[in-house]
Amino acid sequence: MAEVTETTQAAQQIALPDGVKGAVHDWGSDQTAFKKVPWGKAMMWIFLLSDTFVFSCFLISYMTVRWSTTDPWPNTSQVFSLDFAGTPVPLLLIAIMTFILITSSGTMVMAVNYGYRKNRKMTAFWLILTAIFGASFVGMQAFEWSKLIAEGVRPWGNPFGAAQFGSSFFMITGFHGFHVSIGVIFLFIVTYKVMRGDYDDDGRKGFFTSRKGNYEIVETMGLYWHFVDLVWVFIFAFFYLW
């Protein structure tokens, strides 16, 4: 029985059509809809889709309060400027944070790439580097928060303009920073497992699943990390630049 199923599946793997026809075929196959994708990756994508809705709700409420307030919105270019060599540079810290996050996305890609080559040391190295960049991002965000709090920005008011600025700022960047922090922890856990050799061919079985993992987990982890970078792209555009 099991043999028949495997043979049927093998035959279908070969005959898998591409394009829109393939999409209809996959969804109508009365089997796994997401073919050629490990289940963990499909699940991560679905989680990220739900997270997209969460962040969209934050950004849409920000749009709503900013649009409907009668008070002038604070000039983010000035609020987030930093003094560099005596002159204020607009959005300096935010720009550095943006570049750090993009760099960390690149190092994550390298980790995924070396993971597929089953190169344990290089995968671990790039993962650690990604985690360090992520941690430094959170550190800079903590600095930014303390600076704004010291200047009197609160969720219920601020000296620069509309009171809704503070609530939007703390809510949106706070939730994003929380995601980065979880990502850093996630990265350290995956790094630990990579270094221990869990994903190698003779690796140990997982604690919860009693199944042996493989390097595809690094890619799934990467999806989460890139998503955090993706969200920042939207926050940077709508909250800081708009």
Next chain:
Amino acid sequence: MAHDVGQQHPLSVYFWVWGLLFVLSAFSYMVDFYQFQGMLRWSLILIFMTLKAGLIMAVFMHMKWERLALVYAILLPPLAIAVFVGIMAFESTDTLNAREAYFVKPDPVVVKPHH
């Protein structure tokens, strides 16, 4: 089973996109640095944002190479967000009009010095 599942692509693609993301980020920062205003500012912000998001999703997150069954499942539902944005844009205009009509702040009281 697992060997045909992975996403392995030449590193050069990733390096190109990595570089492009840096350039695009620099461009979007320049929008603020040179203080472009009005429609020019908003359109530039949106263009650079869309390009960056698209590159990250397509290449870094491998959407470009996934089967359409997954791509549609992930990329079509967010269209509902666009509807939500439209509804709330309408709603906030209404709120703003109501506030301007009924909650206008009185003119600041100018205290005249006594003679």
